Amino acid sequence: MEYSKINYFEKTDSPKHREFIISQNNCILCGTVLELKHIADRSTGEITEEAFCTQCEVKTRNKTHVLN
Numbered sequence: 001m002e003y004s005k006i007n008y009f010e011k012t013d014s015p016k017h018r019e020f021i022i023s024q025n026n027c028i029l030c031g032t033v034l035e036l037k038h039i040a041d042r043s044t045g046e047i048t049e050e051a052f053c054t055q056c057e058v059k060t061r062n063k064t065h066v067l068n
Helices: 015-025
Strands: 036-043 048-052 059-066
Touching: none
Parallel strands: none
Antiparallel strands: 036 048, 048 059
16 A cells, blocks of 8 residues: 555554554455545535445445534
8 A cells, every 4th residue: 555645744653553544544344445525514514524435335434524
């Protein structure tokens, strides 16, 4: 996997940090990079985030974030 193309603001040189980043960005079943979809709803002040694997067709994350 190639990580040098992504700029992270967090410290990413420890094994625990790398493991977390991989778990958030890659499918836990097959390792494919997850596709992310963000939908903003200005009327409610929320953004819905979905992460899914195009290989396994598994949705791994579905979160709603409140805009400040």
